[in-house]
Amino acid sequence: MMIRNGLFSSESVSAGHPDKLADRISDRILDAFLARDPHARVACETLLADQCVIVAGEFKTRCQDDFDAVRASADALVRDVLRESGYRDAETGIDPEHCEVQIRFNGQSQDINQGVDRADGILGAGDQGLMFGYATDETPELMPAPIVYAHQLVRRQAELRQQGVLPWLQPDAKSQVSFRYVDGRPTQIEAVVLSTQHEAGIGLEALRAAVLEHVIEPVIPAHLRANGLRCLINPTGRFVTGGPKGDAGLTGRKIIVDTYGGAAPHGGGAFSGKDPSKVDRSAAYMTRYLARQVVTRGWARRALVQLAYAIGEAKPVSFLVETYGTETDQKRDLAVELAREFDLRPQGIIETLDLRRPIYYPTAAYGHFGRGDVSLPWEQ
CATH class of the missing domain: 3.30.300.10 (GMP Synthetase; Chain A, domain 3)
Incomplete structure (x- = not known):
């Protein structure tokens, strides 16, 4: 998008x-x-x-x-x-x-x-499907700005809870950040929504003042705050009952949170709980890796990469690189160059990114992409 x-x-x-x-x-x-x-x-x-x-x-x-x-x-x-x-x-x-x-x-x-596990020894795709990867130069993380700041808010909430700075904070929380874009670039934040679970003893006004001071203001830089920035903190007024007691939880329901915050398409397949033979996961990591290659090499300011597979087949049935008119050389066929350089079969992806390792638990919170706090091969 x-x-x-x-x-x-x-x-x-x-x-x-x-x-x-x-x-x-x-x-x-x-x-x-x-x-x-x-x-x-x-x-x-x-x-x-x-x-x-x-x-x-x-x-x-x-x-x-x-x-x-x-x-x-x-x-x-x-x-x-x-x-x-x-x-x-x-x-x-x-x-x-x-x-x-x-x-x-x-x-x-x-x-x-x-x-x-095919008879010819070549690893086939564990399922059919389509996967998207995205990168943009609008943030140092090569991620869309709204999802970067949304992740930072809930991460800050967790840090304050764990450190005991705001001891009445509880584990369940959600954030939302609204950016104003002008000519394709994020310019200012016009609204922030943060809902946090809390102990019953804290009053609403005290909670809102503390969250504004200790969570939102340290995360949202002053130069990005629009005049009249709206900060909606616990807009329902009370959030004591949370976690599984307040709402059922299910693997794979936060696929937009896991990826690009809706700024890029999503193929629909979740990541968590799947080994790398499942292209829902491994090919989504590879498309992010390839999109990063396009941007970091200076080929384009933003890139969307799509791969699609048929179950049991090794070679992708399609491969797309879209740069939204931001490419620096219109004569360069990016898909051809990347396909020549990288093996896009499931086995090739697994070997390129070294995915047969227990590295996945940290990815299951705060997004799978744009992470600097953990070493993830598709972010290198």
Whole structure:
């Protein structure tokens, strides 16, 4: 998407949001499998509702002992994620010590596996689908500005909660940032929305004043604040009941938060809980990597890359590079040059980005792209 003129908004959610809890549990299970078997096949889904967590999916390891070991540890891994997220008891959202945890692990379907582990030894795509990657020079992170600041707000909320600066903050939170674009460039922020779970004892006006002073003002630079900037803090007035007690959580429901905040298309496939043979994940990382190549090499100021695959096939069925008229050399065929330089088959992507490692748990909160706090190969 090329945003020319007008307001554009993106949102983010905290690591304690119910959907992010689901993503993080699924990726913690994935990492546990990859730590034991780098070639494990993992498709892990998590559902949280009130005091119940259900973890289910299809899995395949080369050694049965690895499957059994992760299956045996899954209950403890779930509870660790809940504790790390800041939940302490049923009143705050979910009780890590006493909630019900159901583990439903199945073997991977042979019908799927025969298309991935092909007889010719070439790794086929784990599913059909289309994936998009995007990069823009409007921020140092090569990300759209609205999602960058939306992530920073919920990250700041979490830091203040963990440090005890605002001890009444609770783990569940959401943010939203609205940028004014002029001639395709972000110029100022006209609205910020931040809803944060809190203890019952804090008054609304005190909460709003503290969040404005300690969360919003340190994150939103003065030069980006529009005259009349609207800061909507807990606009419903009360947010005590949060986490899975307030709303069910499910893996894969925050795919726009995970990517570009709506500033670029999305193929529809979620990331969390999937091993890199699933092109929903690995090819989305590769398209981001290629879009970054276009921008960092000075070929264009912004780039959208699309790949599409058929299940069981190795070569992509389509490959697109769109630069929205920002390219520096109109004679250069970017798709041809990139396809010549990089292997876009699933095995080539996995090897280029070294994806058979337990690196995925940190990606399940605050976005998969534009991260400087963790070392992610597609961001190099």
